Structure formats: C-alpha cells, structure tokens
Amino acid sequence: MKLRTPLIVGSCGLTSSIENIQLMEKNGAGAVVLKSVFEEEIHLLLNKKIREASDDRLLYYENSETYDYLDLHTRSEELDEYLQFIRDTKKDVLIPVIASINCVTDSEWTAFAINIQEAGADALEINMFFNPAGFRKADYETVAIQIIENLLNSVTIPVSVKLSSYYSNLGYTIQKISKTGVQGIVLFNRFYSVDFDLDKLTVTSSDLYSSPNEYLKSLRWIALLSDKIDCSLAASGGVYTGEAALKQVVAGADAVQIVSALYRNKIEYLNSILAEMEEWLEKKGFNSINQIKGKLSYGNVENPEIFERMQFMKYYGGIF
Ligand SMILES: Cc1cc2nc3c(=O)[nH]c(=O)nc-3n(C[C@H](O)[C@H](O)[C@H](O)COP(=O)(O)O)c2cc1C
Numbered sequence: 299m300k301l302r303t304p305l306i307v308g309s310c311g312l313t314s315s316i317e318n319i320q321l322m323e324k325n326g327a328g329a330v331v332l333k334s335v336f337e338e339e340i341h342l343l344l345n346k347k348i349r350e351a352s353d354d355r356l357l358y359y360e361n362s363e364t365y366d367y368l369d370l371h372t373r374s375e376e377l378d379e380y381l382q383f384i385r386d387t388k389k390d391v392l393i394p395v396i397a398s399i400n401c402v403t404d405s406e407w408t409a410f411a412i413n414i415q416e417a418g419a420d421a422l423e424i425n426m427f428f429n430p431a432g433f434r435k436a437d438y439e440t441v442a443i444q445i446i447e448n449l450l451n452s453v454t455i456p457v458s459v460k461l462s463s464y465y466s467n468l469g470y471t472i473q474k475i476s477k478t479g480v481q482g483i484v485l486f487n488r489f490y491s492v493d494f495d496l497d498k499l500t501v502t503s504s505d506l507y508s509s510p511n512e513y514l515k516s517l518r519w520i521a522l523l524s525d526k527i528d529c530s531l532a533a534s535g536g537v538y539t540g541e542a543a544l545k546q547v548v549a550g551a552d553a554v555q556i557v558s559a560l561y562r563n564k565i566e567y568l569n570s571i572l573a574e575m576e577e578w579l580e581k582k583g584f585n586s587i588n589q590i591k592g593k594l595s596y597g598n599v600e601n602p603e604i605f606e607r608m609q610f611m612k613y614y615g616g617i618f
Contacts (some may be wrong), residue, residue, distance in 0.1 A: 524550020
C-alpha cells in the first residue's frame, strides 16, 4: 500500500469514531487501524466453538491483559456494527482504513475476514495474541503460520500481522512469517502488565499507555530484520516524537504506528510529529523520507554485531 505519510494511527479506541478518523486524516495520518474485533466475538457470531473460547480461563480471567479489550466488545451485534462502521468510514475519508482482528486459534473465523473485505476495508491487520503465561502445550509459531496462511487464502486485500515479541527464536520466526506472503509485519504488540498494590495486597494494572523509551525495542528488531524479510515493516510502541519516528525509518521501517502519544496529547499532536520529521529532513537536505530508509539497518552499518549482542558485557564489566 502506498501511504501519503509513514504515520499510521494504530489500533485503539480512538479509531472507533469517524470524526476522530477524519481528524487523523486532517492531521497527516497515512492510514488508520480500527479497533480490533476479537476472535471470541467472531466465534459468537458464527455460533461455533463458544464452549472452547469460554473454557480458556486465561482469556476471561479478570486480570488477563486482554480483559480491557474484551470488555469493550461483548455483544455479537457489534460485529455487524463493525462492518457498517467500515462502510461508513470508507465513504468519509480518503486514507486507507485497515481493519483489525485479534486471534488466537486457527479457526473458521477467517470467514469474518471475508466480510471485512466485502465491507470495503483497504487492508487487514491481525493481532496475534498467544498468552505467554498460558502454559499450554502449543507450538505457537506453527499456529501463527497456519492462521496467516488460512487468512491469505481467504482474502485478497493486503494482510499485515501484528506480533508480540514473545516467540522463541524471534528473528527466525518473523522471517518465516514474512515468507508466507503477508504484506506487512507490525513490531510489536504491547501488553500492559499487572502490578501489585502492596497496602491492599491486591493485583492492579499498570499504565495502559506506553512510555516514550519503549520505542527502543522495535527499533532494534527493525534494524536487525529490515533487510532480511520479504514484506513491509511497521514499528509500534513508544513513538511519541518525530525523532523517534525518524529513527524507526532509519532502522528500515516502512511505516510507524502511533497510539499512546495521541491518547496523551490529543489527535492533533500527530501533526506536530509530522512537522518535526519534515523539519529534520529539510535541515539535513533530504528531499524524501525514502532517502533515509534503512540507513542504519543491520545490513548498512559497519559493526552489525552491536545489534546482536543481548548483553554488552564489555560495558557492564567496566561498571561492576
Ligand atoms: C486504549 C488502547 C486500546 C488498544 N486497543 C487495541 C486493539 O484493539 N487492538 C490492537 O491490536 N492493539 C490495541 N492497542 C495497542 C496499540 O495498538 C499499540 O500496539 C500499543 O499501544 C503500542 O503503541 P503505542 O506505544 O504507540 O501506544 C491498544 C492500546 C491502547 C492504549
């Protein structure tokens, strides 16, 4: 997909209103990702596997990371509303509208993806959620590939996969996923963590929004992978400034997703991020953002080892 700017508003509640999406378009968004529909809801719609879904205690456990998402979508009628929302949004904005499905199993829910395509979505992002605390005996990498392949066989619109970083052999897994034929990979999905209230000895949740230094995680992986995979890459997580967005492009990202920064600073803030990027490009004498893409990717730096070392013992050794 060709985007007018590399900034995409990531999947979240802000993209659940047409007025907001219009404002995002006005303030320079290249595309928007709608709030996810959860696989469990699709099961409800299809009236299949209901028992299976509700038996998955971790998905419904009140402290699960998915709880806030699920809470927002409990009625199956909302699926029809979702499709109607896509149709309505497509009438009112010109930027690409990317629908989002959150899924955990390889199942019949792919039929819903076809409905999404028919409703006019420009693309589909799948938010692949395998709870790393699930302790279920499952080869998540294989399940992920099956889900993607099923989906690619069902729809013709571009499909991107939003991944968590909780895979064994992450680089290899991402590379393998890129070879399935998906058009894009989004690094990374963010799960907000539980916290404890020591006074009440209860479990609480931590901040729903990311913090600005979280961009470093996707920066590293995008730099490592951008010249080694067969699809587009979008960075997600902790991008609050034009500087952070530019760094992701320099690492090799084709696009950058932004969510928390807009919750904290309002949708219009997107324009400031874009302005900062344009100003920097102009100051440095670049005519196009494509000129800086991947300049510091693994393939282009003199000492790529710096990306590979998990522990910089050389430096830590001097400290301790
Ligand atoms: C309030 C809120 C709701 C979200 N809902 C979804 C969702 O429905 N589907 C999804 O894939 N990601 C969802 N996310 C995650 C964001 O799309 C994004 O991956 C994450 O917040 C990291 O990006 P950020 O640092 O720019 O916020 C949500 C995030 C927030 C803060």
